[in-house]
Amino acid sequence: MKAFIFPGQGAQFVGMGKEFYETNALAKSLFDKADEILGFKITQIMFSGTADELKQTQVTQPAVFIHSVVTALAQDTVQPDMVAGHSLGEFSALVANKTLSFEDGLKLVYKRAIAMQKACEINPSTMAAILGLDDHIVEEVCATITDEIVVAANYNCPGQLVISGSMKGIEIACEKLKAAGAKRALPLQVGGAFHSPLMEPAREELAAAISSTQFSNPVCPVYQNVNALPSTDISVIKKNLIDQLTAPVRWTQLVQKMVQDGGTTFIECGPGKVLQGLVKKIAPNVEASSL
Helix, strand or coil, X not given: CEEEEECCCCCCCCXXXXXXXXXXXXXXXXXXXXHXXXXXXXXXXXXXXXXXXXXXXXXXXXXXXXXXXXXXXXXXXXXXXXXXXXXXXXXXXXXXXXXXXXXXXHXXXXXXXXXXXXXXXXXXXXXXXXXXXXXXXXXXXXXXXXXXXXXEEEEEECCEEEEEEEHHHHHHHHXXXXXXXXXXXXXXXXXXXXXXXHHHHHHHHHHHHHHCCCCCCCCCCEECCCCCCEECCHHXXXXXXXXXXXXXXXHHHHXXXXXXXXXXXXXXXXXXXXXXXXXXXXXXXXXXXXC
């Protein structure tokens, strides 16, 4: 069974999508439509902007979404049997399996990005990648820090877990985790504590946007970040999308479940090749590539 997987924030690069725009009629129409929907020339930033312009959350998220969806839709020779996306990528996956239209998906992603940016400004916060420790040790260390917010945020692959929380909390956690045997504890250059309780203001805004958006019955299951389980139930999909903002991304468990359910070929749609690398670490015997 073929699985389409879609990257999240951090996969962006200057020049992303330019070749698609110049060589594929459907891609060009989607890029032009994105500029119209957003009300600014995001294509100019994607194709020839600066790295600083592109890394702003309200630009990064729609840019990665647009590139990912265009990659999946601009070819019609391969159709997925299952889909999943890492964080933001879950919205791209829901366009690929026909749950959301391109237009509605982009509008939701943009609202999500702005809401997350506002939440970051309310509570200055950050994230850090912890390498070389078992997940349960990272969880236990985070649980010992009771006067700051620090939680497990991204279960990326065995031995790689990203934590999220307040500035002070992440600083304390990194020191404790290095003392506990982590090979590395690297603060990340991100705008805030994504997938943590500090994103609650953004979760409330996204919930309102999702409740007023048309969702259709998907043509194949989406495996969701919150519970690493497949779903074709629109009400469940909506709830999990909302909860995702304050809950961890269970990518390791999600890929394991997709393999268990028959996934043998994982195809990454979008910028970069991070997810196929993670898939190979999680399930070495499956095929992983990109479009």
